[in-house]
Amino acid sequence: MSDRPTISPDDSGKAAEYVLGLLPDAEAREMRARLASEPALRAEVLAWERRFATMAEQEVAPVTPPASVEARLVTHLFRDDARSRWQWSGLWRGAAALAMAGLVAVAVLVFTGGPGSRDEPDFTAIIAAEDGSLQLAAALDLDSGQLRVSRQSGSVADGRAQELWLIAGDAAPVSLGLLSAEAETQVAVPEPLRALFAGAVLAVSDEPPGGSPTGAPTGDVLAIGVIEEIQA
Amino acid sequence: MSAQTDLEDLLARIVLRDRAAFRALFSATSAKLFGICLRVLNDRAEAEDALQEVFIKIWNRADRYKVTGHSPMTWLITIARNHAIDRLRARKGGGDTAEPDLVVADPAPGPEAQAIAAGEARRIADCLGELDQSRAAAVRGAYLEGETYADLAARFDVPLNTMRTWLRRSLLTLKDCLSR
Structure with a gap:
């Protein structure tokens, strides 16, 4: 039941020392270089992170921090809209770095951030397949009507399309458009539809290229998520 | 398993800048992470500063959680421990710690x-x-x-x-x- 039977005891020991921060500088540099090209070594580093974290989780007693820590955090992170705009660009820089490293394929959308649109979302939903094969996170800003849908797992099948639907109560599903195969899709939700989000459901269906020809879902429902309202 | 699923869900929402999810994650995990900062740093004021910085990292890096293949608690504890160790070594002067977020797993x-x-x-x-x-x-x-x-x-x-x-x-x- 070992994680990766291919790892030598010497490399496993080095991976552990790397995680512990025990390697002499030169060996740590060498290790970083090897990690870039050796998946089995990366897996072993992660396995040691997991083993040590498991030890800490079980052995270190929780201590409730003073309320001032949360208050300072909220002030620091959320009070300043300009700052959160900057954090969004930081997020995309991180995604771009990963893409360049060839580790995940992401298309970076240039985020332009309309005025006053950077408040926290009013509605969110996790749209997920039951077997975990597809998961998307969606967030709607009520004022701007901007719905961000971020792909967290799963992809669009070759030669097919994924269409996003808003299902409010017993009404027929309303198409919100096709999902990009890339990391994020942005949808401009028309004002009359925004009012339907509370308590509704978002769903993704499998459709032919270009989307449903009928205006109603025609293929399998791939994923579904209940919309939740964020309390201010 | 359900506690883990809840944390997964919160992290997924934090990627979307969901502040309510962030505060829920703080309330669910801050005591454990503060315990770890305290254990490493052995100084209450410094551990409080470290904990604040740890949660800023969590807010900013939640998008990288998935690629590690870790459970939520393993990821959170790794960030807290490494950050606290960085502070400890800066206090003592010198030393470099493995930066875990440089490591990316193959799809788990x-x-x-x-x-x-x-x-x-x-x-x-x-x-x-x-x-x-x-x-x-x-x-x-x-x-x-x-x-x-x-x-x-x-x-x-x-x-x-x-x-x-x-x-x-x-x-x-x-x-x-x-x-x-």
């Missing part, structure tokens, strides 16, 4: 990895117990107190190279025990 073999993690979680106390007491103390010292080989060699009064051989052997024994 989900259920298999989870089964391994669950098995290890059940066995970790027993396996540490099987190690000679001073060797288990050295493992804890390196992970939770940021002790270097020089610190450990001084504490156990052995030459540095002996200390290294000794700790590496203990770690491999621990790994073997965990995978039994």
